[in-house]
Amino acid sequence: MSAVPHPLAPAVRVWPALRAVYVAQLSRARVARIPLLFVATFQSIGIMVLMRGVVDGGSGDEARAVVAGSAVLVVAFVALNLLAQYFGQLRAGGGIDHYATLPVPAAAVALGTAAAYASFTVPGVIVTAVSGALLYQLPLGGLWVLLAVIPLAGAALAGLGAALGLLAPRAELATLCGQLGMSAALLLGVLPAARLPEPVRWLRELLPSTYGVEALAEVLRPGPDWGVVLVNLAVCAGVGVLALALATWAYRRAAVSRPA
Amino acid sequence: MRGLVKTYPAPRGRRRRSTGAPVLASDGVDIEVAAGEIFGLLGPNGAGKTTLVRQLTGLLRPDRGSIDLLGHDLVRHPRRAARLLAYLGQESGALDELTVALAAETTGRLRGLEPAAARRERDAVLDELGLGPLAGRPLKQLSGGQRRLACVATALVAGRPVLVLDEPTTGMDPVARRAVWAAIDRRRAEHGTTVVLVTHNVIEAETVLDRVAVLETGRVIACDTPGGLKALVGDEVRLDLVWRDEAPLWLPAVAALRPGAVEAGRRWTLRLPPERARAAVTEVTTGPAFAALDDFTLATPTLEDVYLALGGQGEGLVRA
Numbered sequence: 001m002s003a004v005p006h007p008l009a010p011a012v013r014v015w016p017a018l019r020a021v022y023v024a025q026l027s028r029a030r031v032a033r034i035p036l037l038f039v040a041t042f043q044s045i046g047i048m049v050l051m052r053g054v055v056d057g058g059s060g061d062e063a064r065a066v067v068a069g070s071a072v073l074v075v076a077f078v079a080l081n082l083l084a085q086y087f088g089q090l091r092a093g094g095g096i097d098h099y100a101t102l103p104v105p106a107a108a109v110a111l112g113t114a115a116a117y118a119s120f121t122v123p124g125v126i127v128t129a130v131s132g133a134l135l136y137q138l139p140l141g142g143l144w145v146l147l148a149v150i151p152l153a154g155a156a157l158a159g160l161g162a163a164l165g166l167l168a169p170r171a172e173l174a175t176l177c178g179q180l181g182m183s184a185a186l187l188l189g190v191l192p193a194a195r196l197p198e199p200v201r202w203l204r205e206l207l208p209s210t211y212g213v214e215a216l217a218e219v220l221r222p223g224p225d226w227g228v229v230l231v232n233l234a235v236c237a238g239v240g241v242l243a244l245a246l247a248t249w250a251y252r253r254a255a256v257s258r259p260a
Numbered sequence: 261m262r263g264l265v266k267t268y269p270a271p272r273g274r275r276r277r278s279t280g281a282p283v284l285a286s287d288g289v290d291i292e293v294a295a296g297e298i299f300g301l302l303g304p305n306g307a308g309k310t311t312l313v314r315q316l317t318g319l320l321r322p323d324r325g326s327i328d329l330l331g332h333d334l335v336r337h338p339r340r341a342a343r344l345l346a347y348l349g350q351e352s353g354a355l356d357e358l359t360v361a362l363a364a365e366t367t368g369r370l371r372g373l374e375p376a377a378a379r380r381e382r383d384a385v386l387d388e389l390g391l392g393p394l395a396g397r398p399l400k401q402l403s404g405g406q407r408r409l410a411c412v413a414t415a416l417v418a419g420r421p422v423l424v425l426d427e428p429t430t431g432m433d434p435v436a437r438r439a440v441w442a443a444i445d446r447r448r449a450e451h452g453t454t455v456v457l458v459t460h461n462v463i464e465a466e467t468v469l470d471r472v473a474v475l476e477t478g479r480v481i482a483c484d485t486p487g488g489l490k491a492l493v494g495d496e497v498r499l500d501l502v503w504r505d506e507a508p509l510w511l512p513a514v515a516a517l518r519p520g521a522v523e524a525g526r527r528w529t530l531r532l533p534p535e536r537a538r539a540a541v542t543e544v545t546t547g548p549a550f551a552a553l554d555d556f557t558l559a560t561p562t563l564e565d566v567y568l569a570l571g572g573q574g575e576g577l578v579r580a
Contacts, residue, residue: 004331005330005331006344006421008332008340008343008344009343009344009371009372009420010343011343012369012370012372017369017370020369020370021370024363024366027359028357028362028398090353093351094350094351095351095352095353095355097314097347097354098349098351098353098354098355098367098414099354099370100319100342101318101319101342101345101349102367102371103339103342103343103370104342104370256319
């Protein structure tokens with residue numbers, strides 16, 4: 001059109017873009033997802049009440065596993081299941097075009113959305129963990145570790161959920177994968193590892209939420225071994241980075257390859 | 261755009277066996293749009309309009325050909341499109357659950373505006389399009405036309421030099437349409453904004469476009485001003501006759517009109533030289549023919565007539 005190229009508008013850097021996506025997604029979650037957060041929380045509390053019938057109170061392995069597993073399940077419900085659905089629908093409906101024609105890094109959209117969904121789980125996880133600790137007479141003193149467990153397990157599960165949603169060839173498959181992932185987090189998180197058969201225990205090791213559950217279960221013990229907590233959180237962080245990298249790659253792939 | 265070719269692979273059925281021929285969605289398209297022009301792509305559904313703008317916006321890579329946007333090679337650097345143009349796609353999925361105000365503000369932020377500037381532009385655009393009263397409502401609670409208007413607002417935020425709008429006024433009432441065209445005209449007058457518009461609405465195309473390319477199965481079959489295109493069909497006029505029931509074919513005057521008519525239910529559409537049309541109107545508005553006639557219109561040619569005269573096969577154009 002002209003001899004001198006028109007100056008390009010500035011590309012938006014990762015952080016401001018991530019913040020804008022995060023703020024928008026969090027507000028959208030506030031409007032549309034609060035009923036689902038209630039469902040997630042009540043589901044976890046319901047599981048704990050149900051299990052209370054067969055598991056004794058006090059800090060035995062089973063009681064700690066049930067409470068830690070139920071608390072992290074809230075994260076799995078929102079960050080993995082709902083995010084997989086969200087990205088599955090966004091991709092299928094062509095909504096990704098909106099972001100793909102804005103000068104923002106792919107990472108900002110994938111990470112901002114994942115972070116918003118993970119943050120959104122905070123009240124549900126805290127309510128579940130506190131009521132579980134009271135129900136099973138576990139010490140509440142170590143629950144501040146949730147401040148690390150929620151973002152780290154949130155990163156791992158949200159990354160996985162986003163990747164599933166973006167990679168699934170159809171929106172229905174994304175929903176199915178999200179549901180299956182959540183069921184896995186439920187069964188493998190709530191039951192104590194020692195009770196599971198060997199192959200299932202392997203599967204449990206592969207699930208990103210497991211390390212968050214282990215860290216939380218450890219601090220529910222009187223006199224927790226902080227080394228174990230730290231190692232589990234570190235693994236969780238490592239898995240989180242991998243999952244988010246996968247989500248970013250999946251987003252970039254979805255943004256350029258969607259047929260009209 | 262020069263010599264643009266985009267082929268979609270043949271649709272594949274189960275077991276990855278090909279179920280048809282590859283689809284040639286852009287077949288050697290050459291289009292040049294001048295700066296500050298409102299340029300339209302007109303054609304029925306499936307003509308390749310959206311495929312073309314998706315290549316222009318960097319969403320789709322052409323198989324062959326070149327795209328030069330304001331001096332930038334978009335085939336080599338597709339990501340630059342996002343820094344030069346604003347695109348309004350047909351889907352609002354990414355914004356559906358945001359409020360109108362937040363959708364506009366976030367889009368402004370993601371086009372690189374500082375927070376204060378994004379809020380300022382948000383308020384200005386919502387005001388300009390009359391969206392103020394809806395600012396706090398989530399998009400998915402709005403009617404189709406209102407939602408579309410909110411999406412137009414997001415496209416106008418952060419004033420890009422090129423706007424690519426895919427059927428921007430779908431579902432809008434006349435007031436909203438006028439607001440959109442006034443906003444676009446203002447940007448062109450004040451900033452020399454170039455607009456590429458996809459439409460299948462011929463009336464809109466005639467009233468707002470400077471030039472229009474008519475697309476048919478991935479090819480440009482004509483490209484000119486709306487007036488220039490209409491001159492192609494000469495001075496023929498269109499006569500529409502709607503019969504109450506069956507056409508009174510026992511009348512020789514009516515029977516004589518039938519071979520030249522395109523019939524759609526009770527409606528006959530005829531394209532005739534003006535004097536023949538006047539004579540036909542006289543024949544059908546007198547005597548027994550008039551008793552059988554429900555309605556008739558005599559109109560100068562539209563771009564739809566041009567499209568059909570140029571050999572267009574599709575019937576997806578809208579007169580509204």
